[in-house]
Amino acid sequence: MKIISLIVIALAAAQFAWCQPGDDTLRFYLSKSNMVIAGEMQEGICSTSSFQACSFSIRVDEAFKGGAVRGDIVAFQTESFWGDYALPCHAEHAKCIVFLTPGKETGHWKVADPWFGMQNYSSFLATSIKRTLGAG
Numbered sequence: 001m002k003i004i005s006l007i008v009i010a011l012a013a014a015q016f017a018w019c020q021p022g023d024d025t026l027r028f029y030l031s032k033s034n035m036v037i038a039g040e041m042q043e044g045i046c047s048t049s050s051f052q053a054c055s056f057s058i059r060v061d062e063a064f065k066g067g068a069v070r071g072d073i074v075a076f077q078t079e080s081f082w083g084d085y086a087l088p089c090h091a092e093h094a095k096c097i098v099f100l101t102p103g104k105e106t107g108h109w110k111v112a113d114p115w116f117g118m119q120n121y122s123s124f125l126a127t128s129i130k131r132t133l134g135a136g
Contacts, residue, residue, distance in 0.1 A: 026132050033099040033112040035066025035074070038126055041094045042073060054078045058098060064129045066100070076100050076109035078118065095121035097129070 030036060039058040046054040060072045068074055076098065097119045103110040111117025119125060 023128070023132050026128055029099055029113060029116050030065065030129070030132060033065060033101055035068060035100040035109065036064040036097070036129060037066065037068050037074060037100070038062040038064070038095065038097045038121055039074075041092055041096060043092055058096070061095075062126065064126075064133060074100070074109060076111065077103060078111045079114060097121055097125055 037058065037060045039061040042057040042059055044054055044056040055075065055077050057073050057075045060068045060070055060074060063069060063072075099112040099117045099119075100109040101112040102108075
């Protein structure tokens with residue numbers, strides 16, 4: 001009985017050591033995404049209205065989820081109310097992490113969330129994605 005209790009305590013402690021407090025939020029966005037990749041932005045074209053519809057392409061450096069492999073060029077679209085504001089990862093050759101889902105109307109990839117779908121590259125975020133997907 002003591003051995004079983006020790007095993008249960010060890011497994012519980014390992015779970016707390018593996019998961020981080022912010023993993024619930026990241027897990028939510030990962031669940032909304034069919035593909036999650038990190039890479040270098042290749043090009044982007046946006047409309048000029050306050051409601052921006054943008055088309056981007058990214059060269060994959062690392063695939064966390066989905067069928068992309070290193071070196072692939074993935075085209076995707078965003079829609080949001082950024083107006084004149086653009087994230088640094090919108091610039092050509094910037095590194096970013098994108099959370100994507102198939103677009104229903106166009107058949108192209110689109111960001112899974114207008115606010116969280118494109119993130120400036122961060123090694124901490126990349127490590128957290130790998131850890132969260134591994135903890136699955």
